[in-house]
Amino acid sequence: MSATQEQSSELGNTGYEIFIGALSVLSLANIVLLTLIRDENLQKVIQVVDAVVSVTFLIDFLVRLRRAPSKSGYFFRQYGWADLLASLPFPQVKVLRIFRLIRVVRIMRRYGLRYIGRSLIKDRAGSALLTLLFIAVIVLEFGSLTMLSLQRNVEGANITTASDAMWYVIATMSTVGYGDVYPVGNYGRELGSLIIVVGVGIFGTLAGYLANFFLSPPKQQPASEPDTVDEARRRLQELKDLLEQQQAAVAELELTMGGD
Numbered sequence: 627m628s629a630t631q632e633q634s635s636e637l638g639n640t641g642y643e644i645f646i647g648a649l650s651v652l653s654l655a656n657i658v659l660l661t662l663i664r665d666e667n668l669q670k671v672i673q674v675v676d677a678v679v680s681v682t683f684l685i686d687f688l689v690r691l692r693r694a695p696s697k698s699g700y701f702f703r704q705y706g707w708a709d710l711l712a713s714l715p716f717p718q719v720k721v722l723r724i725f726r727l728i729r730v731v732r733i734m735r736r737y738g739l740r741y742i743g744r745s746l747i748k749d750r751a752g753s754a755l756l757t758l759l760f761i762a763v764i765v766l767e768f769g770s771l772t773m774l775s776l777q778r779n780v781e782g783a784n785i786t787t788a789s790d791a792m793w794y795v796i797a798t799m800s801t802v803g804y805g806d807v808y809p810v811g812n813y814g815r816e817l818g819s820l821i822i823v824v825g826v827g828i829f830g831t832l833a834g835y836l837a838n839f840f841l842s843p844p845k846q847q848p849a850s851e852p853d854t855v856d857e858a859r860r861r862l863q864e865l866k867d868l869l870e871q872q873q874a875a876v877a878e879l880e881l882t883m884g885g886d
Contacts, residue, residue, distance in 0.1 A: 640745035641753035646686055647730035648760050652767075653679050653723050660717075668771055670788035675767040676715070683713035683723070705729065755835050758828050762799065765828075769795045769821050773809060780811045794818075799825030 656672050656679075663669055687709040694700035701707055705725045712722040734742060746753045770791035777783040777791075784807050785791050794807045798821045809818045 639749065639752065640742050641749055641756045643730050643733060644742075644746075644753075645756040645760055646683075647727055647734075649679055649682060649763075650723050650727040650730065652763070653683075653720065654727070656767075657717075657720055665774075667774055667786075667788045667791075671767060671770045671774070671792060674788070674792065675763065676720075678763070680713055680715045683709065683726070687713055751835055751838065754831065758831055761824070762828050765799060765821060765824050766792065766795055769799075769817070773814065773817055776811070776814045776817060777809060780814065783810045783814075785809060785814075795821060798822055799828065801825055801829060 653676060656676050659672055660669060663672070687706065690709065691697055691700060691706060694704075694706075708722045708725040711719040712726065770788070773785055773794065774788070774791045777785045785794055790807050794809070797804050798818060801822070803822075809815050
């Protein structure tokens with residue numbers, strides 16, 4: 627397969643590529659945060675989120691490998707080996723995730739903002755879903771980090787560990803709200819209110835997307851156009867033959883009427 631065909635198949639879904647690029651930026655930012663933050667509980671929050679991102683990157687690698695026209699071309703020439711190593715949860719290879727970001731930026735520049743914008747508008751539902759998923763990851767990580775930081779020195783606080791903070795954010799975002807852990811103090815309550823509002827938006831949109839996906843009638847496919855030049859020529863010849871038959875029938879009818 628030609629290089630042009632390989633490049634054209636590299637883009638895939640535009641919203642998905644942007645989602646992977648955003649996760650790449652987040653994962654690189656987490657590498658910096660782990661070097662700056664010394665608190666063990668805060669580090670655990672980042673490590674849990676990074677583990678989720680690593681699984682996502684591994685799935686992305688397998689999808690790209692399966693979709694690639696040339697698997698060896700993707701693995702060696704398009705830095706598939708870096709995608710595989712970067713998906714592993716080892717600090718020594720996480721820096722290779724920058725190759726994912728570079729590839730996404732290169733693809734976006736090649737196709738241009740106009741094409742990307744049209745693609746996002748065409749697939750509004752899917753793009754919105756991926757955007758909400760990324761927002762959910764952001765809220766989970768930074769909501770937990772912020773809540774832990776706010777509650778650390780508050781008297782009577784019950785959100786004191788990474789597990790407490792992440793459990794609270796997940797339960798609040800999903801609008802379940804068990805109430806077993808809760809923020810103490812005005813700042814913690816304000817942050818909790820913000821998480822509630824964001825969670826309602828995320829799960830409300832997700833419910834609407836799933837309802838539309840399962841309940842909407844299937845779209846009718848438009849009539850297919852000729853796939854090749856030979857097919858178009860064949861149809862043109864059939865039209866010419868039909869026209870000749872009609873002309874012969876008209877001439878025969880005129881002769882018959884003239885004889886009468």
